[in-house]
Amino acid sequence: MLKIDNLSATVADKPILKGLSLTVNAGEIHAIMGPNGAGKSTLGYTLGGRPGYEVTGGSVDFDGQDLLALEPHERAAAGLFLGFQYPVEIPGVSNLQFLREALNAQRKVHGLEPLSGAAFIKLAKEQAALLRFDMDMLKRPVNVGFSGGEKKRAEMVQMGILAPKLAILDETDSGLDIDALRICGEGINAIMRKPDKAVLLITHYQRLLDYVKPDFVHVLAGGRIVKSGGADLALELEEHGYEAVAA
């Protein structure tokens, strides 16, 4: 589904990713762990197409398409979802209006009719219920006044509504209390744990992986993957630290 080959990227002319390679197949969940400044968030933003993240080398194939040649909204329509570490507040724009327009923009790319208001509300209600998210909060402006945990749960509701093929989730566990962590973890499993979908979980800690069991764990350090293994690699990292394990 996703094949990253020797990817290099700079932010403000500073090299961050230095020849990163990674393959994610359908049906797999990969966790990327690593110390601060390793390039974890840069990987997410580069794959999402955020302005300012400049690709200087390598390639990314997403389901047969050259991902790096697509605009951010085209990447979304192709089935990519980027979960933000810090979801952005957008005053005055309601979640429901925004998500309906976004979903219908994606459907248009695939030659589908726009979803009617009633059908959209039904879908939004189902997905909100899955994340135990208050429907009234979806009527409020995007992320404005939401707590850290509410923002992350709102992101998972967005993911449920947009139903991507591949989710890249950047520190979805940060800012979550224990209950919210479990709810988000269960949400990720319910929405994305399917044979035709895949997840790239970017995280500092093992705790989210207790709920979303990864098939593969990779250590990102110095802008490239320095070690890969199974789920037990995360436990090893937790116990011994990045330096000892990835050295």
Add this chain to the structure above:
Amino acid sequence: MASLALPTRKDEAYRYADLAALAPLWPITSQMIHVSAGQSDALAITALSHGAEVRDIAITLEDGASFDLRVLNAGGAYGRISVTATLGKGASFHFGAAQLGGGAQTLEIVTEVRHLEPDAVSRQTVRSVLGGTATGTYLGKVHVARGAVGTDGVQSIRAMLLERTATANARPELEIYADDVKCAHGCAVGELDPQGLFYLQSRGLPPAEAKKLMLHAFIAEAFVGAPEGEALTEAALAALEGLL
């Protein structure tokens, strides 16, 4: 009230005006609005004509009267709306305006709100969206007379530049001669938040749609609570289409 001589640049209220466009329309006849004690009224103005459009409105609110004035200033080469509101005791004046300009348009809103008696409330919200080499100006004076205690006046002025070649002028002014008053003004000129734009795009909205959604929200702030708020917002959105 208009005087007979054409104003010059030295006249503060006309400093940014398009005097050449103003000349053939001069002198401007003021539209007089009077609201009797305890009564309330509202007016929505949409200035969308193609040529120059200049309006002057003089509002007098008696004790306890209230008035809601909304303006969509998005017309032709030159659009100027000037408002003078004189507030009696406990009167309430609500003003909301959106200015949408592109090309070489000159748009301006000039207000003077005069709190002459105690306990009157005034609220002004102006949102400008400017592209091309357009100029959008807000000059707003809140005057609080001696003895007008308990005055509550707020000016919230914001402008969004779609291109760096556009110009926004904003000058909220307070002139206070009374104690125990509450007056606030906020003023900001900026561009659309690039992080917000990327966030919307990352969910599948094309750049133009993402911009429109954010600008829609920005403009709508000028029409919140207006009797004709939705119709005004719709008209503003239609005008916005021409700028993007």
